[in-house]
Amino acid sequence: MAVLNNKKSKVSDEIPTSSMADIAFLLLIFFLVTTTFPKDKGLAVVLPEPGEEAQVSQKNILHLIVQPNGIVEVKRGESQQVQQMRPREIEGLWRQEVTQNPNLIAAVKTHPEAPYRFMVDVLDGLHSANAERISLQVLEN
Template sequence: MARRNAPEINAGSMADIAFLLLIFFLVTTTIEKDRGLVRALPPEQPENVEPPIIKEKNLFVVIVNKNDELLVEDKPMEMKDLQEAAIAFLDNGGVPKGQEGYCDYCQGERDPSSSDFPDKAIVTVKNDRETSYDTYITVQNELVGAYNSLRDRESQRLYGWKFTEVKKAIDEGVYKGNEESAKEKLDVIKKMYPQKLSEIDPQS
């Protein structure tokens, strides 16, 4: 009895089909952009330099637990109130008038138990390892928003424009005007309210 050969499947076009499907999915698939934070690393400190002494009242401590709940200055706080609390701390100006270190542009309550001067005010964030990424980003945005709000206020008072709008226009290359002069003014505002935002290693 004659032996039959099994019919072969023509797979010559399979590679072409797979390639076309790959192109189709690449063109039609929407890839979400990850949200991130822009941070500049501090300059490297020389060795054998003692860290500066920081008064406890010049620290604004934000703790986020594993349930995404906030504890600000040892008190529970809602996310919606975080930016306002940070502004009050940064803009406090606790040194009395006539004394060294008095802030003549601060508009806070000038509480002697809170921050002395914007340059001395430090915001510290401590997260739990199980803190959600969305909450982490929201906390960072609220704190940066506090700095931007104060910077906008002062740039509006001194120059008639908002810090965030001019900075964005320069970063995007669409600023119409004397860019060098604008950058110098931005630096002045940054020195008035320097962004001192630190993070403590997450706790397990």
């Protein structure tokens, strides 16, 4: 039996380094493929050209007045009647209004102290309803 123990083992006593490159390249390629650079998202608007002022008949304007607490006051053209709404109801409102008057323009007037996100909520609603004619203003007293 002691003779058998003298037999040389065929198993190498070194760590196999030849596959290391494969592992490293695999990692390299994995990260190359899975890396996505974050693309910016947002709501696009077109600002008016400097000095451009369009005269619009009052009956074609839908006033959306954004108050500091996030409540939106809706006024149609010349009428003094005010309807209070939440920003998320704007989408439905716009769809309804624009079928009655295709020339309608949304005038978003935001209170100077209202947080920006309420204006974005209203703009979001208008974008969701595919509104294109939007005017952004600050509420003046």
